[in-house]
Amino acid sequence: MNKLKKKPLFNPEGDTDVRLRRMINGNTTNLNDFNNMRYPWVSDWYRQAMNNFWIPEEINLSADVKDYPRLLPAERTAYDKILSFLVFLDSIQTANLPHIGEYVTANEVNLCLSIQTFQECVHSQSYSYMLDTICSPTQRNAILYQWKDDEHLLRRNTFIGNCYNEFQEHKDPVTLLKVMMANFILEGIYFYSGFMFFYNLSRNGKMPGSAQEIRYINRDENTHLWLFRNIILELQKEEPQLFTLETITELKEMLLEGVRQEIDWGHYCIGNNIPGLTRDMVSDYIHYLGNLRWTSLGYEPLYPEHTAEPESMAWVSQYSNANMVKTDFFEAKSTAYAKSTALVDDL
Numbered sequence: 001m002n003k004l005k006k007k008p009l010f011n012p013e014g015d016t017d018v019r020l021r022r023m024i025n026g027n028t029t030n031l032n033d034f035n036n037m038r039y040p041w042v043s044d045w046y047r048q049a050m051n052n053f054w055i056p057e058e059i060n061l062s063a064d065v066k067d068y069p070r071l072l073p074a075e076r077t078a079y080d081k082i083l084s085f086l087v088f089l090d091s092i093q094t095a096n097l098p099h100i101g102e103y104v105t106a107n108e109v110n111l112c113l114s115i116q117t118f119q120e121c122v123h124s125q126s127y128s129y130m131l132d133t134i135c136s137p138t139q140r141n142a143i144l145y146q147w148k149d150d151e152h153l154l155r156r157n158t159f160i161g162n163c164y165n166e167f168q169e170h171k172d173p174v175t176l177l178k179v180m181m182a183n184f185i186l187e188g189i190y191f192y193s194g195f196m197f198f199y200n201l202s203r204n205g206k207m208p209g210s211a212q213e214i215r216y217i218n219r220d221e222n223t224h225l226w227l228f229r230n231i232i233l234e235l236q237k238e239e240p241q242l243f244t245l246e247t248i249t250e251l252k253e254m255l256l257e258g259v260r261q262e263i264d265w266g267h268y269c270i271g272n273n274i275p276g277l278t279r280d281m282v283s284d285y286i287h288y289l290g291n292l293r294w295t296s297l298g299y300e301p302l303y304p305e306h307t308a309e310p311e312s313m314a315w316v317s318q319y320s321n322a323n324m325v326k327t328d329f330f331e332a333k334s335t336a337y338a339k340s341t342a343l344v345d346d347l
Contacts, residue, residue: 002172002173003025003172003173004024004025004103004171004172004173004176005024005025005103005105006102006103006171007026007028007030007102007103007104007105008030009030010030011027011028011029011030012029013027014027014028014029014030014031015027015028015029016029016031018036018037018038019038021038021105021106021107022105022106022238023104023105023106023109023231023234023235023238023239024103024104024105024173024176024235024238024239025105025173026105026106027105028105028106028107029107030107030110031107032107032108032111033107034108037108038106038108039106039108039109039230039234041230042108042109042111042112045112045223045226045227045230046108046111046112046115048223049112049115049116049119049220049223050115052119052216052219052220052223054122054216055122056122056125056126056129056130056213057129059209059212059213059216060209061129061130061133061134061209061210062209063207063208063209064130064133064134064207064208064209064210065133065134067206067207068134068135068207071201071206071207072273072274072275074271074273074274075201075206075274077269078197078269078270078273078274079197079201079207079210080143080146081146081150081153081268081269082193082194082197082198082269083127083130083131083143083194084143084144084145084146084147084150084153085147085153085156085157085194085265086123086127086191086194087124087127087128087144088147088157089157089160089186089190089191090120090123090124090127091120091124092157092160092161092164093116093117093120093183093186094117094120094121094124096164096179096183097113097116097117097120098113098117099164099167099168100113100176100179100180100183101113101114103171103176104231109227109231112227113227116223116224116227119220119224122220123217123220126213126216126217127213128140129213130209130210130213131143131144152264152265152268155261156190156261156265159257159258159261160182160185160186160190163178163179163182163254164179164182166178166179167179173239173242174242174247177232177235177242177247177251178250178251178254180228180231180232180235181232181251181254181255182254183224183228184225184228184229184232184293185254185255185258185293186258187221187224187225187228188225188229188289188292188293189255189258189259189262189286189289189290189293190258190261190262191218191221192262192285192286192289192316193262193263193265193266193269193270193282193286194214195214195217195218195316195320196277196282196285196313196316197269197270197274197277198210198211198214199211199214199315199316199319199320200274200276200277202319203276203315203319204275204276211319215319215320218320219320222320225293229296229297232297233297233298236297236298248299252294252299252302255290255293255294255302256290256302258290259286259287259289259290259302262286263282263283263286263287266279266282266283266286267279267282267283270282281310281312281313284306284310284312284313285309285310285313285316287302287303287305287306288303288306288307288308288309288310288313290302290303290306291303291306291307
């Protein structure tokens, strides 16, 4: 299979038999039938994602307003650079996901992609809310567009961005698969130096509101990771001819590069200058995540010496647990939604 069909929007001749539904190159009617789904995992995913609804402005950042000017210079520099990177990633995700959906012919999976697109918008809004609250408009704009002047940050954005752009030029199944892998890397590797930085600030008694925003974003990203993992696994079953040794090697190299870039970025932003974090802690944790992501697709570990979660980083998963009930001191109310179940990050 070397051609990829763009699905029609109105297709009265589409298949109504759920057994004929396919992830790509199917003949979909585009009817959203919640009672007849080809992929059983979608129902759980959809309910989880809908229960994750949250609004950035609900989180109190009054303590962060006081903390931000008092951060150590290295902490403030890292805060700005990491936030700039995160807002760019979620912005490009918002723009890219509808392009993927044009070629996914399983309508229930497109429902998931639509929810993810909305959540990426919320994440971008969350980062803007954080910046609008803690710094001046001039500082805000300088942080948002740091990738214009920071060559390291631009290189980071370019890796994923070029992969997305390639699909705009080459609409074929293998390129789409690589875009899906890029999404998997973005959701499962690229965010985590940033997440651990914000959690580390919070465990040191700084920027608690920012950490809470990140916890909700992290919870959403776990569902996005789950989504793209399952899409790739379904393609392994439906389109095994796509997964040639050459293509699997390409996907592996993409993940290896994602791990390398995330480690380099963590060393650049965090290094040994942030109390509570070191270069070795960043390296060990990202290598561990690389193994977790690659083995979840059915392959052997990339880094045999990093198959277990580093003991020094156990606190990261504790912070990212969205069901770990905390009380906002200023509002005296629970900030973890009881209706939502946390996803354990074992993907």
